[in-house]
Amino acid sequence: MNETINNKFKDRLHSVMIEKGLWMGDVSKGTGINYEMIRRYAQGTAIPRNSNLDKISKFLNVDKSWLLFGTGDSKAKETITNKNENSFYIEVLDITASAGAGYLNSDVMEVIKLVEYDSEQAKTLFKGVNANNLKVINVSGDSMQGTFESGDAIYVDVSRRSFEGDGIYVFTFGRNLYVKRLQVIKNIIRVKSDNKLYDSWEIHEDEFDQLYIHGKVMLSQSMLLRKHG
Numbered sequence: 001m002n003e004t005i006n007n008k009f010k011d012r013l014h015s016v017m018i019e020k021g022l023w024m025g026d027v028s029k030g031t032g033i034n035y036e037m038i039r040r041y042a043q044g045t046a047i048p049r050n051s052n053l054d055k056i057s058k059f060l061n062v063d064k065s066w067l068l069f070g071t072g073d074s075k076a077k078e079t080i081t082n083k084n085e086n087s088f089y090i091e092v093l094d095i096t097a098s099a100g101a102g103y104l105n106s107d108v109m110e111v112i113k114l115v116e117y118d119s120e121q122a123k124t125l126f127k128g129v130n131a132n133n134l135k136v137i138n139v140s141g142d143s144m145q146g147t148f149e150s151g152d153a154i155y156v157d158v159s160r161r162s163f164e165g166d167g168i169y170v171f172t173f174g175r176n177l178y179v180k181r182l183q184v185i186k187n188i189i190r191v192k193s194d195n196k197l198y199d200s201w202e203i204h205e206d207e208f209d210q211l212y213i214h215g216k217v218m219l220s221q222s223m224l225l226r227k228h229g
Contacts, residue, residue: 087116188204
């Protein structure tokens, strides 16, 4: 299949994953397809065939013709339903992102609880971002010290799965999950720590296929709520 079909498939896959609040590990666990193959599908470097396409479409509850070619109707359903009209619920995931030297995480990310906000408060804090596109995870390590501390909760907009200007992102590089500041300089992505004791490092163009951005950090919370963009 050509690059255009790959990219359109990737876009449809992303749209359903975002709508349902799913990450690659969730799809891998739910379908039984190995993580590396799901990552390739999500990056548009491969297209699922036959049984894998059936597994993915069944797990996502979408028509496989729509997923592959864009024909027919998507049957995707939201995974979060607000329990009352005046509340805004955000899922807290059982996963830790490294703000240190790199923390190898499980592919499985389970929801452990919901955080509830008043709808008006949520509009102010989250700038109109849909609840399905927000996830809360915890930080491990001290490389982002000064911005947030180990154990802080970070609020991640998982609809922002590509680089959208300098900022703090949650991303996988290789098999490690990080929360770091990203900056693009020409054809290089610089990975920066706010703790000056940690050196910056670089992701070069020939390594971009190892990079997957899960989302951009909007807020962090420990004793105080701090805005990051």
